[in-house]
Amino acid sequence: MADTEKIIEIEVLRYRPEQDKEPVWQSYKVPFTDDMSVLQGVQYIKDYLDETVSFRWSCRMAICGSCGMMIDDKPKLSCKTFLRDYYPGKLRVEALKHLPIERDLIVDATDFITKLESIKPYIIPKEERTLAQGEYLQTPEQRDMYEQFSSCINCMLCYAACPQYGLNPKFTGPGILALMHRYNADSRDGGQAERNELGYADEGYWGCTAVGYCSEVCPKGVDPANAINQNKMNSAINYFTRFVTPGGADK
């Protein structure tokens, strides 16, 4: 890195459960150039300053959602956040909030995946269609109803951002509620009633207090707050409809 001119201070919240009673900050001086991401800063620490620092990464291009961390207290993908934007100040990186730290910058994603499994995240066909019959016809307009909610990369930044999830870990949370909406809004799908048992429960859509920070931090423009909001509306309509429709709503 011969053309390095500048040095930035990166503070990393270290936590090695077998030796640290609680997380501790450790500071590193990292030479950098303007094209280097925060992920590369952390990689530099691991490669040249301290081999013991642990973190996750894979694609380095904002597609895998592995490298999320709190950067100056904001949840971000470290691969698409640049060191230059913090210079000449220092920056602090730590594990995503609201999730148990496994080690250093690595969090335990079990709760997220368990919730994801629970919402029937797959097409429950309204009408069966064999493979030989070809694709379901779906107009671009029908597709637009759910397209943006289909781009989630499970990076969990929205869980780190969500104050409600921080207070109540039972809350299903933004990303997974957006995924639930993705399937419910798909014209091929007929599973709304099954999924809404969960969606309309206390831990579902109504657990959200409409702060909207989830949508702000989403690196893929999924907009979970919008998904949740649409469903609160549906839920309310459904609630009132059941009093006036024989046999209840959700049919």
Place this chain on the structure above:
Amino acid sequence: MQTLRTDILILGSGGAGLFAALHAHQADPKLDITIAVKGLLGKCGCTRMVQGGYNVALAAGDSIERHFMDTIEGGKWLPNQDLAWKLVTLAVERIHELENELGCFFDRNPDGSIHQKAFAGQTFDRTVHKGDLTGIEIINRLAEQIWSRKIKRLEEHRAVALIKAKSGDALAGVLMIDMRTGEFAFVQAKAVLLATGGGPTMYKYHTPSGDKSCDGLAMALRAGLTLRDMEMVQFHPTGLLAGTNTRMTGTVLEEGLRGSGGYLLNGAGERFMGNYDARLERATRDVVSRGIYAEMRAGRTTPNGGVHISMAHLGPQNVVKQFKGMVDRCADSGFDLAGGLVEVVPTAHYMMGGVEFKPDCSTALPGLFAAGEDTGGVHGANRLGGNGVANSTVYGGVAGEEMAAWVRAQGELREPDAEAIAATEAACRAPLGRRPGDVEGVRETLYELMWDDVGIVRDAKGLARARGALAELQARLDTTGVDAGDLRYNLAWHDWLNLNNLILVSRAICEAALVRENSRGAHYREDFPDAGELATSTYSLVQAAGAGFSVSREPVQFTRVRPGESLVG
């Protein structure tokens, strides 16, 4: 050491691995299926990084014969024709399965049918896609299917060796490192799928994710298996050249940019592809990469040493609409793809070569199956853009079905060769006993030497130089240690193990490149620029032998069509 037992062990969680798990489960829900993966399920590997899309003959006017001929001609007559035929045939079923059963959706025509876009090197617009980020859709939906079923997961477990039975004539299981604890575990399985993906990350500019380090190919070599077509490393012509230090450099800007009519301009602002191929920017990846490389060698470069891609003449708003993902990523690096110029460079993308396998995904080692980028023979000398994810999903599904049938018919848990387990563990622990050294320095050296001497343009002198340099580099790695203070999530240790695999596979590439004394597809020899007789085409075979390799050649069997003929009227 912990021993785990399962019926089917799948290494890798890309399109091949997840489809295999799903199909094996569908074939027999009682099977105990375990997916082992180096990172988190669905997050590592490259299927998720697919941008452009999925080739399949769906539309009126297209046909599987036409898709097949494009694949064979694109592969410069080296593909195994039975493998290529199965690819194009089953792709039709698989794309509908992805939509109708898994819940994927791809872009639509106004009438509601699937939209297909233009990719380079094909005679029909047949690439199914979701915008320009198709892989996220495929892997998310596949992973959700896996999460919703009783399929076991060993995440952050890296496979380090295929362990044979004591008798030596079949596979007993796989030795793993649990990266979370640093402990070794042996997974005994009746059938194992090698689906770790290739990933030529030994080159300075490369597209695959950082966890890809040719682990499957290295394990196959160490187990004595034969790899074919290893000289065939695909360079994607348009890797983002975002700066000399950023690792965003090398990430791919998708094929559709050229397919839809993007221009390539050299440092002098000239549209140069006409000097190399009549198809201009829409020539196959090998041709365009060489054209760019020639401009680079002639010094007609952009500030960072590449060329420019220019899209603005297609209308900036159209570009933003069609290629939102690409526009965003370029913007992250300070480029305006829609209205301005973006610097690009050819970037190592895909390995056409891999384990020799049969259309039923079996290999020479009973109990071992292979699918996806770990295999060789489907693509020959050059892979068409859009045939990669088709390959992994088609053959992953096949492997799942075949493994389920194999387990039922003749599957048994075999007693492993305990000496092989002990020897592998010792070899993996070797760097832990040495003084920590400059592992990254080894990687930097590898990047440069592979790019310079085993890259887009090769010759005997450079390859001989690389052969020596790779041997020296292995020796250097063998004396480089890593901090052994704590093995839990010890990234440096895994960097070392990654490099150990990358160097071994680099040597196999170099050996195969030395024996092919002609120029086909991705392999270009400046000292042997002719393609050679198509009718007497041969493919290379590499096998580990002692401290080195044995290399041989086999004639291509033209089982469906001969050079000069076509299946399309």
